[in-house]
Amino acid sequence: MEIAVSQMEGKGWIEEPDDELIDTLKRLYHENPVCQSTVQFNGEILHDMAAARPGEYLAAAFENECQERWEREEAERWSCPCGFTFGLYVWSEKRANFYTLTDTGLFDTDVTSCPACNRNLNKARADHANGQLGFAF
Numbered sequence: 001m002e003i004a005v006s007q008m009e010g011k012g013w014i015e016e017p018d019d020e021l022i023d024t025l026k027r028l029y030h031e032n033p034v035c036q037s038t039v040q041f042n043g044e045i046l047h048d049m050a051a052a053r054p055g056e057y058l059a060a061a062f063e064n065e066c067q068e069r070w071e072r073e074e075a076e077r078w079s080c081p082c083g084f085t086f087g088l089y090v091w092s093e094k095r096a097n098f099y100t101l102t103d104t105g106l107f108d109t110d111v112t113s114c115p116a117c118n119r120n121l122n123k124a125r126a127d128h129a130n131g132q133l134g135f136a137f
Contacts, residue, residue, distance in 0.1 A: 001025050003055020004062065013063070028061045035061065072105040081128050082117040096125065 004025055008014045014021065029035050035058040076088040078098070087099040087107045098121045099107035113120055 001029065001055070001058065004058035007056055007059040008062065011059075013059075024065070025058060025062060028065065029058055032057065032061050068106055071107045075107070078125060080114045080117060080119055080121065080124055082114060082119070084114050084116040086111075086121070094122075094126070096122070 001022070005014070005017050005021075008017075035054045071087060076090060077085055078088050078096075079085045085101065087101050087105075089097040089099070089107075091097070098111050100109045100111060100115065102108050111121065114124070
């Protein structure tokens with residue numbers, strides 16, 4: 001767990017681990033067998049880099065969980081005039097990536113035209129600002 005926390009601090013994801021983060025990492029550790037390997041360092045750089053992998057996998061599991069939470073609960077949604085709803089990754093007011101959604105609300109496929117009506121999504125979004133649904137709840 002120390003390796004995961006160190007990696008997250010090094011990437012700027014966290015400043016100080018709190019109890020909630022530690023509890024989350026413990027849960028993820030138990031849910032991901034790949035993280036449960038024994039870590040032993042011996043001072044040889046290649047060995048030590050490989051030995052740190054379980055901690056890196058734990059940090060990646062945390063990052064993935066955060067990404068999925070963002071996609072389900074915080075990412076913007078927009079509906080095409082035909083009614084098909086997309087998840088948005090907004091780069092600027094005029095540029096966004098449109099994603100079809102899985103049944104669980106996660107982003108699926110990055111698309112440029114609506115699978116239901118074949119409209120160009122950037123043009124449709126510019127023309128129909130009222131299609132904006134705002135953020136997921």
